[in-house]
Amino acid sequence: MRSRIMTLNGATHLILLLVGIAFIGPFLWMILTSLKSLEEISSLPVTILPDVFKWDNYTQVFDVIPFGRYFWNTLIITVLSVAGQLISAPMVTYSITKIEWFGAKWIFPIVIGTMLLPYQVTMIPVYLIFQKLHLTGGYWPLIIPTFTAAPLYIFLLRQFFMQLPNSLIHAAKIDGASEFRTYWNIVLPLSRPALTSVGIFTFLYTWSDFLGPLLYINNSSKYTLTLGLQAFLAEHYTEWGLLMAASLMFTLPIVVIFFFAQKQFIEGISLTGIKG
Amino acid sequence: MKKNLTGLAFASPWIVGFLVFTLYPLGASFYYGLTDFNVFQSPKFVGLDNYSELMRDDLFWKSVRNTLYLTVISTPVNLIFSLLMALLLNRRIRGLSWYRTVYYIPTIIPLAATSLLWMWIMNAQYGLLNAMLGRLGLPQPNWLADPALTKASLVLMGLWGVGNIIIIFLASLQEVPRSLYESASIDGAGAFRSFLNITLPTISPIILFQLIMQVINNLQYFTQAYFIVSSTNLNAGTSGGPENSMLMYAMYLYHNAFQYFKMGKASAMAWILFVIAGAITWLIFRSSKRWVSYGGGD
Numbered sequence: 335m336r337s338r339i340m341t342l343n344g345a346t347h348l349i350l351l352l353v354g355i356a357f358i359g360p361f362l363w364m365i366l367t368s369l370k371s372l373e374e375i376s377s378l379p380v381t382i383l384p385d386v387f388k389w390d391n392y393t394q395v396f397d398v399i400p401f402g403r404y405f406w407n408t409l410i411i412t413v414l415s416v417a418g419q420l421i422s423a424p425m426v427t428y429s430i431t432k433i434e435w436f437g438a439k440w441i442f443p444i445v446i447g448t449m450l451l452p453y454q455v456t457m458i459p460v461y462l463i464f465q466k467l468h469l470t471g472g473y474w475p476l477i478i479p480t481f482t483a484a485p486l487y488i489f490l491l492r493q494f495f496m497q498l499p500n501s502l503i504h505a506a507k508i509d510g511a512s513e514f515r516t517y518w519n520i521v522l523p524l525s526r527p528a529l530t531s532v533g534i535f536t537f538l539y540t541w542s543d544f545l546g547p548l549l550y551i552n553n554s555s556k557y558t559l560t561l562g563l564q565a566f567l568a569e570h571y572t573e574w575g576l577l578m579a580a581s582l583m584f585t586l587p588i589v590v591i592f593f594f595a596q597k598q599f600i601e602g603i604s605l606t607g608i609k610g
Numbered sequence: 611m612k613k614n615l616t617g618l619a620f621a622s623p624w625i626v627g628f629l630v631f632t633l634y635p636l637g638a639s640f641y642y643g644l645t646d647f648n649v650f651q652s653p654k655f656v657g658l659d660n661y662s663e664l665m666r667d668d669l670f671w672k673s674v675r676n677t678l679y680l681t682v683i684s685t686p687v688n689l690i691f692s693l694l695m696a697l698l699l700n701r702r703i704r705g706l707s708w709y710r711t712v713y714y715i716p717t718i719i720p721l722a723a724t725s726l727l728w729m730w731i732m733n734a735q736y737g738l739l740n741a742m743l744g745r746l747g748l749p750q751p752n753w754l755a756d757p758a759l760t761k762a763s764l765v766l767m768g769l770w771g772v773g774n775i776i777i778i779f780l781a782s783l784q785e786v787p788r789s790l791y792e793s794a795s796i797d798g799a800g801a802f803r804s805f806l807n808i809t810l811p812t813i814s815p816i817i818l819f820q821l822i823m824q825v826i827n828n829l830q831y832f833t834q835a836y837f838i839v840s841s842t843n844l845n846a847g848t849s850g851g852p853e854n855s856m857l858m859y860a861m862y863l864y865h866n867a868f869q870y871f872k873m874g875k876a877s878a879m880a881w882i883l884f885v886i887a888g889a890i891t892w893l894i895f896r897s898s899k900r901w902v903s904y905g906g907g908d
Contacts, residue, residue: 360716363730363731364730421623422623436614452860452887459642544722548864564836571841581726585718604778
């Protein structure tokens with residue numbers, strides 16, 4: 335019996351390890367490729383470690399695309415989007431979880447419904463609205479909608495807000511605090527972990543978004559990093575060392591955030607998935 | 611009354627967003643779908659012409675088939691693989707947080723970078739995948755250029771990004787009360803029986819939710835295919851990859867709207883997608899009454 339359990343555990347570890355290698359391997363391959371020269375990449379047999387570590391692939395990225403500018407553009411959109419969701423999503427969630435009013439009951443089912451709505455269904459009329467407002471070509475069409483609380487974040491925050499004891503809110507009200515004061519001074523500070531998750535996910539989503547910028551931004555000086563990478567790919571298809579270096583530099587901010595806030599990532603993910 | 615006003619004030623960002631960015635566009639795209647509309651001139655009512663044009667459009671059907679194929683293969687593959695990994699991780703093993711981190715990392719890498727990376731790994735001549743297959747003496751297919759293999763390659767790519775589903779499943783497995791298993795094992799139930807009778811029913815609401823989100827996301831599949839197709843070396847003059855085998859529904863819709871400026875036709879496609887997504891979700895929900903259990907261990 336004991337030895338059977340041992341082999342079972344051994345098998346579990348073996349599978350977990352092999353899958354782990356399959357998951358981390360491609361990422362390592364990205365790093366290794368980013369350090370290889372074009373000659374090495376386009377010769378056979380395929381080498382694992384670079385013959386010569388070509389660190390200047392990273393500096394060369396700045397020569398072939400205006401990486402700094404794209405980085406800055408992406409950062410502006412991302413920071414404003416994070417602000418948008420962090421301002422709007424908790425407000426709306428508060429209204430449907432902690433205020434007794436007629437909308438509290440029917441907003442959430444609609445939120446769930448819109449969560450299931452494919453982006454493409456509303457894409458064209460929304461584009462035409464922004465075109466009418468002469469805002470296409472700039473960042474506002476990407477930023478303004480984030481101030482209207484994305485369904486996923488309402489969903490995530492609702493899980494968290496429902497766990498906050500109502501007695502706290504009643505106590506504040508008895509002390510004469512207004513609804514806004516209660517929200518601002520009590521509910522928001524208590525929700526910091528959930529708000530961090532919303533901030534992180536918005537950052538991740540906006541930083542990585544491709545379709546949004548593809549629709550609205552056409553002037554290459556305003557490109558985000560995803561658009562820049564795509565344009566670079568279309569023109570320099572074979573320069574995989576540079577492409578991998580650029581991809582890594584693009585991914586780096588997210589990896590940094592991940593290692594600082596791993597707990598919030600994991601908890602946030604669980605919050606969005608638990609309970610149908 | 612005052613409560614209603616405060617509630618309304620707090621909910622106003624969402625209400626405005628819902629009206630302007632969801633409800634109005636939903637109606638407007640239905641109307642545009644019935645018009646001939648190229649952005650430069652105002653829409654002209656043509657009835658169901660766009661829909662009958664789509665029915666006769668081979669590329670439309672190609673994109674429908676490609677997208678359904680991907681959805682039907684990728685969804686169960688991703689869910690079953692994630693569940694298996696979560697079950698293994700849930701065996702109170704050592705190094706859990708390490709494994710969890712390793713599985714999760716690919717999901718935070720932007721799809722743009724993921725697509726580039728896998729294009730390189732699946733490169734027929736210099737790619738890592740074929741180098742490994744060659745070492746093992748196996749055939750080295752042209753993953754992204756052989757129309758018979760392109761979608762399978764996309765499924766494989768997708769499998770790399772299931773870390774968040776693994777974590778969600780793991781979190782829900784950890785919430786299954788241990789006492790349920792203990793009483794089952796006293797009743798003489800083996801590991802497989804308790805999986806069928808306890809684990810699956812308890813986490814079924816989460817599986818349902820992930821199933822629906824996977825289907826909806828796959829129906830919108832865009833970025834990866836768009837990236838692969840935009841490396842012009844791979845596609846000989848088509849915009850949907852080799853023999854249009856990677857022409858996804860969302861891509862064809864995008865082409866119609868923003869490259870050919872056929873906003874009417876694209877809007878008709880948007881509404882067809884709306885109906886298909888709605889119908890599939892409804893069917894899953896309806897069937898779920900039979901396999902999802904609420905209450906009990908929840």
